[in-house]
Amino acid sequence: xxxxxxxxxxxxxxxxxxxxxxxxxxxxxxxxxxxxxxxxxxxxxxxxxxxxxxxxxxxxxxxxxxxxxxxxxxxxxxxxxxxxxxxxxxxxxxxxxxxxxxxxxxxxxxxxxxxxxxxxxxxxxxxxxxxxxxxxxxxxxxxxxxxxxxxxxxxxxxxxxxxxxxxxxxxxxxxxxxxxxxxxxxxxxxxxxxxxxxxxxxxxxxxxxxxxxxxxxxxxxxxxxxxxxxxxxxxxxxxxxxxxxxxxxxxxxxxxxxxxxxxxxxxxxxxxxxxxxxxxxxxxxxxxxxxxxxxxxxxxxxxxxxxxxxxxxxxxxxxxxxxxxxxxxxxxxxxxxxxxxxxxxxxxxxxxxxxxxxxxxxxxxxxxxxxxxxxxxxxxxxxxxxxxxxxxxxxxxxxxxxxxxxxxxxxxxxxxxxxxxx
Amino acid sequence: xxxxxxxxxxxxxxxxxxxxxxxxxxxxxxxxxxxxxxxxxxxxxxxxxxxxxxxxxxxxxxxxxxxxxxxxxxxxxxxxxxxxxxxxxxxxxxxxxxxxxxxxxxxxxxxxxxxxxxxxxxxxxxxxxxxxxxxxxxxxxxxxxxxxxxxxxxxxxxxxxxxxxxxxxxxxxxxxxxxxxxxxxxxxxxxxxxxxxxxxxxxxxxxxxxxxxxxxxxxxxxxxxxxxxxxxxxxxxxxxxxxxxxxxxxxxxxxxxxxxxxxxxxxxxxxxxxxxxxxxxxxxxxxxxxxxxxxxxxxxxxxxxxxxxxxxxxxxxxxxxxxxxxxxxxxxxxxxxxxxxxxxxxxxxxxxxxxxxxxxxxxxxxxxxxxxxxxxxxxxxxxxxxxxxxxxxxxxxxxxxxxxxxxxxxxxxxxxxxxxxxxxxxxxxxxxxxxxxxxxxxxxxxxxxxxxxxxxxxxxx
Numbered sequence: 001x002x003x004x005x006x007x008x009x010x011x012x013x014x015x016x017x018x019x020x021x022x023x024x025x026x027x028x029x030x031x032x033x034x035x036x037x038x039x040x041x042x043x044x045x046x047x048x049x050x051x052x053x054x055x056x057x058x059x060x061x062x063x064x065x066x067x068x069x070x071x072x073x074x075x076x077x078x079x080x081x082x083x084x085x086x087x088x089x090x091x092x093x094x095x096x097x098x099x100x101x102x103x104x105x106x107x108x109x110x111x112x113x114x115x116x117x118x119x120x121x122x123x124x125x126x127x128x129x130x131x132x133x134x135x136x137x138x139x140x141x142x143x144x145x146x147x148x149x150x151x152x153x154x155x156x157x158x159x160x161x162x163x164x165x166x167x168x169x170x171x172x173x174x175x176x177x178x179x180x181x182x183x184x185x186x187x188x189x190x191x192x193x194x195x196x197x198x199x200x201x202x203x204x205x206x207x208x209x210x211x212x213x214x215x216x217x218x219x220x221x222x223x224x225x226x227x228x229x230x231x232x233x234x235x236x237x238x239x240x241x242x243x244x245x246x247x248x249x250x251x252x253x254x255x256x257x258x259x260x261x262x263x264x265x266x267x268x269x270x271x272x273x274x275x276x277x278x279x280x281x282x283x284x285x286x287x288x289x290x291x292x293x294x295x296x297x298x299x300x301x302x303x304x305x306x307x308x309x310x311x312x313x314x315x316x317x318x319x320x321x322x323x324x325x326x327x328x329x330x331x332x333x334x335x336x337x338x339x340x341x342x343x344x345x346x347x348x349x350x351x352x353x354x355x356x357x358x359x360x361x362x363x364x365x366x367x368x369x370x371x372x373x374x375x376x377x378x379x380x381x382x383x384x385x386x387x388x389x390x391x392x393x394x395x396x397x398x399x400x401x402x403x404x405x406x407x408x409x410x411x412x413x414x415x416x417x418x419x420x421x422x
Numbered sequence: 423x424x425x426x427x428x429x430x431x432x433x434x435x436x437x438x439x440x441x442x443x444x445x446x447x448x449x450x451x452x453x454x455x456x457x458x459x460x461x462x463x464x465x466x467x468x469x470x471x472x473x474x475x476x477x478x479x480x481x482x483x484x485x486x487x488x489x490x491x492x493x494x495x496x497x498x499x500x501x502x503x504x505x506x507x508x509x510x511x512x513x514x515x516x517x518x519x520x521x522x523x524x525x526x527x528x529x530x531x532x533x534x535x536x537x538x539x540x541x542x543x544x545x546x547x548x549x550x551x552x553x554x555x556x557x558x559x560x561x562x563x564x565x566x567x568x569x570x571x572x573x574x575x576x577x578x579x580x581x582x583x584x585x586x587x588x589x590x591x592x593x594x595x596x597x598x599x600x601x602x603x604x605x606x607x608x609x610x611x612x613x614x615x616x617x618x619x620x621x622x623x624x625x626x627x628x629x630x631x632x633x634x635x636x637x638x639x640x641x642x643x644x645x646x647x648x649x650x651x652x653x654x655x656x657x658x659x660x661x662x663x664x665x666x667x668x669x670x671x672x673x674x675x676x677x678x679x680x681x682x683x684x685x686x687x688x689x690x691x692x693x694x695x696x697x698x699x700x701x702x703x704x705x706x707x708x709x710x711x712x713x714x715x716x717x718x719x720x721x722x723x724x725x726x727x728x729x730x731x732x733x734x735x736x737x738x739x740x741x742x743x744x745x746x747x748x749x750x751x752x753x754x755x756x757x758x759x760x761x762x763x764x765x766x767x768x769x770x771x772x773x774x775x776x777x778x779x780x781x782x783x784x785x786x787x788x789x790x791x792x793x794x795x796x797x798x799x800x801x802x803x804x805x806x807x808x809x810x811x812x813x814x815x816x817x818x819x820x821x822x823x824x825x826x827x828x829x830x831x832x833x834x835x836x837x838x839x840x841x842x843x844x845x846x847x848x849x850x851x852x853x854x855x856x857x858x859x860x861x862x863x864x865x866x867x868x869x870x871x872x873x874x875x876x877x878x879x880x881x882x883x
Contacts, residue, residue: 012775019777023679026672030696030751033744040714041706223589231583232590243869244593250798250868251861252805254832255600257839258857262603266845284596291593317579345703348807348832352839374705374808381709381812389713396706403701 041400045393051182051195052137052145054108054171058088058116059130067127076124085113088133092167103164109136109195134178139194139387141168145177149386159386185394189360190371190379194387197380199395201362205275205355205370206344212279212366213343217286218336222325224287225294225332230320249288256285257349265353273354273369281349286339293335297328302421330417334410341406345399347374373399427550431475431557435468438561442467442568449571458575466574469581470564474556482549490541494534604861607845607854614848615649620855623650626818626829628838628849649852651859653818657828661739661810662803664824668743669799673750674792680751681758682780693752700748708812711741716813723825731815736824738814742806746799753798757791757875758784760882790878797871801864807832831860 062071064087065079089104089112090096096104112135119133120126140160143149145168155162171177188198232238260281264270270277301324309319350356355375363370371379377395380388439461446460456463494515495508503511511531518527518535519542568574612620625647676696680689716737723730730736761784769779785792815827816837838853 012778016775016777019780020679020683023675023683026675027679027684027692027696029672030676030699030744030747031692033747034695034699037702037710040710220589220592223586224592227583227586227590231586241590241593244597246872247865247868248593248596250801250864250872251600252801252807252832252864254805254807254835255604255857255861255864258835258854259596259600259603261839262607262854263599266603284599287592287596315575315579317582321582341701345701345705347703347705348811348836351836356840374703377705377709378808378812381705381712392709396709399703399706403703407701 041393041396044390045397047146047148048185048390048394049182050146050179051184052142053134053178053180054137054141055132055176055178056088056092056108056135057130058084058119058133060084060120060126060128061087062127071124071127073121073124076120076127079117081113081117081120085116088116092171100163103161104167107138107141107164107168109138109193111136111193111196132176134180136184136195137177139385142195143386143390144168145172145179146390148390185391189362190358190376191360192358194385194391197388197391199373199376199398201359202371202373202376202395203398204363205278205359205375206372208275208363208366208370209278209282209350209372210340210344212276213282213286214336214340216280216283217290217339220283221287221290221336222294222332225291225298226320226325228291229295229298230324231316245288245291248284249292253285253346254348254352256281257352259284260349260353271367271369273357273359274367275355275363275370275372276366277353278350278355278372279366281353282343282346285346285349286343289339289342290332290336293339294328294332297331297335297418298324300331300421301327327419330413330419334414337406337410337413341403341410344372344406345374345403347372347378350375351378373402427553431471431553434557434561435471438467438471438565439464441565442574445565445568449569454571457571457573462574462578463568465578466568467561467564469578470560471557474560475553478549478553478556482545486545486549490538490545493541494538497530497534497537600861604854604858607851608858610846611848611851611855614851619647620649620651622652623647624652624820625650626653626834628834628852649848651856653820654829654831654834654856655859656820656822657735657814657818658804658830658832660822660824660828661735661742661814661830662800664735664739665742665746665803665806666796666800668740669746669750669803670796672743673747673799674754676747677751677754678758678780678785681755682776682784693755696751697748699744700752702745704745704806704808705812707741707745708808708810711737711809711813715741719825728825730825731827733813733815733827734825735814735821735828738810739824741813742803742809745806745809746802749802750795750799753795754788754792757788757795757878760791760879761787762882788878790874790881794871794875794878797867797874801867801871804830804867805832805860805864807836811836831856835860 061084062068064083065081067075067079071079086101086105089108090101092104093100115135116133119131137145140149141164144151144160144165149158149160151158151165160168168177184196185198186203187200188196189201190199191197228238228241232241260277264277264280265272270280305323305327306319309323310316314322350372355369355371356379357369357371358379359369359371361368373395377392377399380392380395442464443460446456446458446463450456450460491512495512498508498511511534514531515534515538518531519538627648676692680693684692712733716732716734719734719737720730720732765783765787766779769783774782810830810833814833815829816833817827818829818834819826821828835853835856838849
């Protein structure tokens with residue numbers, strides 16, 4: 001009898017431990033996913049911040065460039081650089097046949113002409129002399145240099161030919177290949193060529209959308225929250241508004257995209273693909289988030305504050321505007337930032353209103369067509385070129401960086417400025 | 423031009439505020455008692471400055487384009503043009519007046535463009551005159567009123583109250599906007615495709631419905647067997663089911679652990695870390711699922727002799743499940759923490775272990791709240807777009823094999839609407855009909871979930 005009891009007790013303790021273990025492993029699994037996730041993104045993405053350059057001697061031959069003696073600055077600007085650019089690539093292998101010459105040319109980006117031109121514009125005295133110039137390597141060679149490209153594939157399955165690899169290896173052996181920080185990733189707009197593609201256009205698109213979103217959502221949401229929390233009578237209509245807000249907070253984001261498409265584009269005829277429309281769509285989405293946060297922080301202001309103000313003869317509007325609202329601002333602001341961070345990561349509604357268009361210029365205003373960072377991730381992820389994979393991860397890193405900064409900022413506001421009532 | 427006028431009006435507003443307050447001080451200096459604080463006199467005037475400006479601006483924005491268009495096109499009346507042609511002429515006129523017209527310039531259009539420009543400038547200058555005179559009149563009227571020391575606080579506060587109320591209508595307007603944008607396209611869609619075919623049809627090939635020449639008559643038989651949404655609905659719920667299979671055990675168990683077992687330290691670090699999962703943009707999950715999980719599962723399947731599609735439902739659903747973990751864990755954590763301590767104490771006093779208390783006392787007590795959080799998670803899973811678009815297939819297969827690819831409502835909406843849309847085409851309308859069904863399904867789930875959670879909260883408060 002006693003033994004039985006002990007057995008039963010042991011069984012129950014074991015069950016207790018098992019249950020505890022389940023809980024621990026659930027947490028462990030969730031954190032494991034997070035770690036794998038972040039590790040994967042960083043390990044594929046960090047290399048995109050480096051860019052491979054080929055150092056090629058270029059002879060600035062005035063004759064080939066169709067320049068006279070003592071050219072003016074304008075002449076240098078207008079000169080023909082294609083010939084000397086080609087010549088300098090061909091000189092890497094003087095014995096190359098025509099096909100090989102073509103391959104030589106494809107070892108650098110199609111931008112090489114302009115890079116040579118920049119060099120001469122910087123120092124016009126180079127005319128007639130030879131100088132080693134840094135040229136952007138093609139994205140395939142870039143991947144080869146970073147070790148992301150399977151060199152042992154049969155040649156016909158590779159985008160890099162054996163010949164190109166041979167020349168490239170010679171250059172590497174001579175120290176004529178260099179890897180430097182990839183500034184153009186941050187300053188270039190999107191491009192069909194992976195080695196030239198950058199995030200500047202989508203970054204500006206994101207900034208403009210978020211600004212439009214902030215300018216619309218913040219005032220409206222704060223005013224609505226003040227009304228609902230401080231002035232609204234308790235009746236059916238107020239309940240209806242509240243049900244609406246709570247539902248909107250859980251409506252799938254793509255439905256807001258359909259709203260933007262069906263109303264903003266089709267009826268109001270606003271310009272397609274612009275951050276203006278994107279921002280308005282996002283603002284409708286963030287509105288409930290901010291209203292809920294603002295109401296919570298208004299609710300957290302203790303009634304004694306209101307009672308004191310009212311007792312001093314302030315009207316209800318004065319009490320609210322002078323005391324309750326300023327005291328609730330830290331909570332409201334941090335809720336707003338979190339709402340904006342959500343909007344910054346949103347993709348689907350922006351795709352529907354046409355912000356997936358290929359944009360190779362940097363937008364200067366919310367009325368110019370643009371992409372946004374998450375949409376850029378989608379565009380690059382869908383393209384087949386190997387060079388874009390690391391770009392996607394790098395773009396994700398930039399996006400996550402912004403989200404982390406915004407969330408930290410929200411935390412700081414909350415902890416630094418929020419009064420604790422106890 | 424508008425910007426200058428706007429700045430000017432704002433400046434006027436500030437000036438009237440200043441004069442209003444000054445007036446109050448003069449009244450005060452005559453030893454009369456003020457009926458409100460001096461700044462209310464200022465606000466009062468500023469509001470009287472802003473209201474007429476706002477009304478006239480909005481009326482102008484609504485009516486000016488229509489009236490100008492009518493006047494410009496009045497030259498072309500009685501010439502037998504169709505409405506579409508008139509619209510085209512008007513567009514050409516506008517383009518020419520902006521200097522962006524590239525086609526052949528006919529004298530007619532040139533004359534219209536000149537007329538358009540002159541009308542526009544007349545409209546602009548008359549707008550300035552009307553706005554300014556209206557402001558001056560209304561401010562003068564208000565100034566006169568306050569000089570008799572009448573009430574100013576009440577009207578100002580009433581106005582503010584009205585502004586607050588209008589802002590709170592934004593949520594209703596958004597809902598109305600959603601319904602409005604979906605319903606007309608959906609009705610048009612069901613005029614061509616019978617509702618029965620949509621809900622019970624098993625073939626979904628929207629690509630078959632090519633963009634049609636708008637002059638051609640609609641031929642409904644062309645679309646039979648094209649828009650049967652069963653595979654889409656099945657795919658949506660199937661992927662959501664896979665996601666919940668991942669999210670419920672992990673989310674629920676971590677919620678329970680955090681609420682009942684975890685020490686303060688663990689909770690302090692683990693909770694925000696898990697919530698990071700909810701903050702990662704879904705497009706990032708999509709990339710992860712398409713590039714890492716999909717190929718990994720494919721390789722794993724091949725090594726076990728299974729045929730796994732690179733875009734399997736399992737990859738999309740599994741990654742979606744990871745995304746939903748934090749929703750379920752933090753909501754159920756909240757729910758469990760709000761179960762009164764007395765229930766726990768009672769159970770411990772009877773000699774139950776912690777896990778027995780959780781399983782037999784706390785879990786049943788918290789069940790409604792947990793069900794609510796799971797329903798919210800399901801509604802997330804159904805509405806999730808980017809993961810499915812990037813990691814799952816785009817062809818709608820009717821399958822229950824998690825290793826094959828299938829498609830969802832959201833993915834089909836994106837596939838149909840990406841790029842240029844032709845409104846009035848059944849293919850575009852199909853996307854809106856799908857959006858409508860998505861909206862209705864998630865709406866029902868949300869209402870039920872919110873009600874359950876609310877009921878539960880009331881029970882223990």
